[in-house]
Amino acid sequence: MRIGIVCYPTFGGSGVVATELGLEMASEGHSVHFISYSQPVRLDPYAANVFYHEVSVSNYPLFDYSPYELVLTSKLVSVVKNENLDILHVHYAIPHASAAYMAKQILAAEGIHIPIVCTLHGTDITLVGKDASFEPVITFAINKSDAVTAVSDSLKADTLEYFNVKREIQVIPNFIDLKYFDSMKPNGIRDRYLPTGERLVMHLSNFRKVKRVEDVALIFAKIQEKVPSQLLLMGDGPERNNVEKMCRDLGICDRIHFLGKTKKIEQFLVNADLFILSSETESFGLAALEAMAAGVPVISTNTGGLPEVNKHGFSGYLSDVGDIDSMAKNAISILASDEELAKFKANARVQALKFDLKKIVPQYEALYRSLILPLK
Secondary structure (H helix, E strand, C coil), X not given: CEEEEECCCCCCHHHHHHHHHHHHHHHCCCEEEEEECCCCCCCCCCCCCEEEEECCCCCCCCCCCCCHHHHHHHHHHHXXXXXXXXXEEEECCCCHHHHHHHHHHHHHCCCCCCCEEEEECCHHHHCHHHCCCCHHHHHHHHHHCCEEEECCHHHHHHHHHHCCCCCCEEECCCCECCHHHHCCCCCCHHHHHCCCCCEEEEEECCCCHXXXXXXXXXXXXXXXXXXXXXXXXXXXXXXXXXXXXXXXXXXXXXXXXXXXXXCCHHHHHXXXXXXXXXXXXXCCCHHHHHHHHCCCCEEEECCCCHHHHCCECCCEEEECCCCHHHHHHHHHHHXXXXXXXXXXXXXXXXXXXXXXXXXXXXXXXXXXXXXXXXXX
8 A cells, every 4th residue: 555644743642653653554565655844753764665755834925824734735635646645644633634635625626536544633632623713624624534533432532522523433542562662671771860779750741731740740749758769751841941940949859850852762761660641631641651561650640541541550540630649649659669569560561562553553554445445
């Protein structure tokens, strides 16, 4: 198959999953064409059967805001025609699904028929999508896609609640490529941050308000009072300054380390003893899954799709959003005992196996074929 994948190129979960999906499909011999405004951060440009097409946005002075959706539409038309694509898979509803629909209509006028798969990842529905100014376009684009998938049952339910969607939504969860974690060897991270043998706690996010990173700092403050620990914060974003100030106010700056944006997160995660995800909302919780793939138990909120990923009392614990005391108590119960920590680490890995790439990607491949074959 010749597959076009449209995604955001950033560190967010939708871009990561889209990239890993494309790379796996390419490894199986399919021709995969990534289409975005810059090269996705997880993309290996040297991988066989992988191609990248950049969407160049015009700086024409007539426009106060660059018309990215129109430029993307034109690029999709060009790539479908010139590369003879069989299918387009767009990740994130805004503006990828609507741009794909416009491209499909332009191509149809030339006798070219291209099926569209639209994957809903989360904030395109739960945050941005609830903006009334976007609702008609999102509803239309979803209903006009040839197939729609959502990354969790929770997200599917939200979509059906917020939008008048007539199209069937198939739940295909996010996945993890376990080989990235299996290949990790000792790399000195623990020696660098834990010279006296303390516990290592980690968090990864884009530091937006919805991630409630300040809660992570408050939870850690309670943890380290009972269990000597260090906290590594991976990622960056608008709330970083607030979190840094909180660390100073709490007097624990010597125990909290800001690592910024990190591409090789697995190299850090495999060293962790515990992962904290205190988000206000998570349609899936890819960061939690990545931690579990590294054998790291997760303390998380019980919002959105997180209960589908993190099994309470097995791979970690779930608490209500903002319940810092509960999350800290659960974290301490895991970290205080070597035996308890070892049990939860093993369980976390077992839970991650349910989302192995080898189990999930064939579902997408089967979906592609079901749309392509009727056109042949």
